[in-house]
Amino acid sequence: MSVAEKTLSQQAIDLENKYGAHNYHPLPVVLSRGEGVYVWDVDGKKYYDFLSAYSAVNQGHCHPKIVGAMTNQAQTLTLTSRAFYNDMLGKYEKYASEYFNFDKLLPMNTGAEAVETALKICRRWAYEKKGISENEAQIIVCENNFHGRTTTIISFSNDQVARKNFGPYTQGFIKVEYDNLEALESALKSNNNIAGFLVEPIQGEAGVYVPSDGYLTAAKALCEQYNVLFIADEVQTGIARTGRLLATCGNCTCENKDCSGTPEVKPDILILGKALSGGVYPVSAVLANDPIMNVITPGSHGSTFGGNPIAGAVAMAALDVVKEEGLAENADRLGKLFRSELNKYIENSDICTLVRGRGLLNAIVINDSEESDTAWNICLRLRDNGLLAKPTHGNIIRFAPPLVMNEEELMDCVSIIINTLKEFE
Numbered sequence: 125m126s127v128a129e130k131t132l133s134q135q136a137i138d139l140e141n142k143y144g145a146h147n148y149h150p151l152p153v154v155l156s157r158g159e160g161v162y163v164w165d166v167d168g169k170k171y172y173d174f175l176s177a178y179s180a181v182n183q184g185h186c187h188p189k190i191v192g193a194m195t196n197q198a199q200t201l202t203l204t205s206r207a208f209y210n211d212m213l214g215k216y217e218k219y220a221s222e223y224f225n226f227d228k229l230l231p232m233n234t235g236a237e238a239v240e241t242a243l244k245i246c247r248r249w250a251y252e253k254k255g256i257s258e259n260e261a262q263i264i265v266c267e268n269n270f271h272g273r274t275t276t277i278i279s280f281s282n283d284q285v286a287r288k289n290f291g292p293y294t295q296g297f298i299k300v301e302y303d304n305l306e307a308l309e310s311a312l313k314s315n316n317n318i319a320g321f322l323v324e325p326i327q328g329e330a331g332v333y334v335p336s337d338g339y340l341t342a343a344k345a346l347c348e349q350y351n352v353l354f355i356a357d358e359v360q361t362g363i364a365r366t367g368r369l370l371a372t373c374g375n376c377t378c379e380n381k382d383c384s385g386t387p388e389v390k391p392d393i394l395i396l397g398k399a400l401s402g403g404v405y406p407v408s409a410v411l412a413n414d415p416i417m418n419v420i421t422p423g424s425h426g427s428t429f430g431g432n433p434i435a436g437a438v439a440m441a442a443l444d445v446v447k448e449e450g451l452a453e454n455a456d457r458l459g460k461l462f463r464s465e466l467n468k469y470i471e472n473s474d475i476c477t478l479v480r481g482r483g484l485l486n487a488i489v490i491n492d493s494e495e496s497d498t499a500w501n502i503c504l505r506l507r508d509n510g511l512l513a514k515p516t517h518g519n520i521i522r523f524a525p526p527l528v529m530n531e532e533e534l535m536d537c538v539s540i541i542i543n544t545l546k547e548f549e
């Protein structure tokens with residue numbers, strides 16, 4: 125086929141294949157526009173976005189308030205570096221610290237950088253506050269975790285695809301089973317050099333695994349007992365995704381009074397990213413109280429872009445939208461509806477065995493082996509039927525639409541999903 129005969133989609137795909145490193149395996153759809161819960165491909169076909177850029181676009185695509193804050197700031201001052209002060213960063217740090225009820229915020233750009241930052245803070249705290257001997261600190265992590273792609277982070281991943289031939293790996297991590305308090309306690313008991321426990325309140329990438337009720341609270345209590353920092357990676361679960369402002373939703377200022385389910389936990393270190401900017405700009409952050417955050421001193425950590433004025437303006441607008449539009453409440457309500465509608469279908473389904481999740485972070489389990497391509501094929505058919513989603517692991521499909529969805533749209537999506545699944549029964 126000559127270039128002129130190729131479809132616009134195929135041209136875009138071919139360009140990425142030829143000139144881009146092959147570090148992803150995208151669903152074959154080429155998007156060129158987004159608004160709210162919808163995206164459009166290069167041929168003008170409209171889809172419901174049920175991935176939301178891995179829960180970065182909680183506030184909906186191209187939210188006018190967030191885009192407005194960004195363009196306004198972009199025309200005023202974009203980057204100063206932290207060599208100088210800028211008039212936006214302090215405002216943003218105050219706003220976000222009060223919003224999440226912590227003393228201080230450390231601004232970074234991507235989720236992985238924020239996780240790295242949290243690990244560095246935790247190690248410093250271990251040596252300077254807890255009194256662990258230098259280079260001896262250990263951090264407990266969970267099996268099947270996903271915390272990003274840096275060399276240190278993949279060192280404690282057990283995803284072989286993410287790790288293979290990227291060694292040698294960073295030392296100082298102990299892995300325990302997720303949602304297993306005994307495993308956590310025995311790791312804490314057997315070693316005096318434990319500095320922290322890094323955990324996702326729900327394991328998103330692993331396939332939306334929701335821990336047992338009370339797990340996080342009990343894990344936090346164990347951390348207190350052993351003087352170990354409880355570090356919550358809420359990069360994916362945070363910012364209203366799970367039907368509350370944070371999935372750990374401790375002592376925060378969340379307005380949602382009806383977020384029943386998991387009890388409240390206040391992390392010692394909170395890691396945010398993704399929807400902190402509503403998906404318009406890379407903004408991540410680490411929050412902690414002074415006794416912990418003050419181990420960071422001038423020169424000990426930094427980022428050229430971290431804390432830039434655009435990021436500050438964007439994040440404040442994105443957090444405003446979450447409150448103004450009641451996104452936590454909406455995610456809570458629509459999530460319950462989504463699971464109950466899918467459960468009705470699953471009762472009599474052979475292809476789909478389970479729906480699980482919290483708020484609008486959900487997944488279904490397809491009745492086939494992890495190696496099968498059934499889930500992938502279902503996602504291709506969902507695409508044809510106007511809804512975009514992607515398998516997480518083999519036979520699991522994650523469903524995470526923007527939180528600005530309304531009930532009518534959600535019910536429309538439920539019928540697209542069920543009708544598509546019926547084609548595979």
Ligand SMILES: *Cc1c(COP(=O)(O)O)cnc(C)c1O
Pocket residue numbers: 178234235236237239270271272273324328329357358359360361397398
């Ligand atoms: C996406 C994600 C990260 C990494 O964020 P990046 O911005 O891709 O570096 C870290 N932790 C969790 C839980 C995530 O979902």
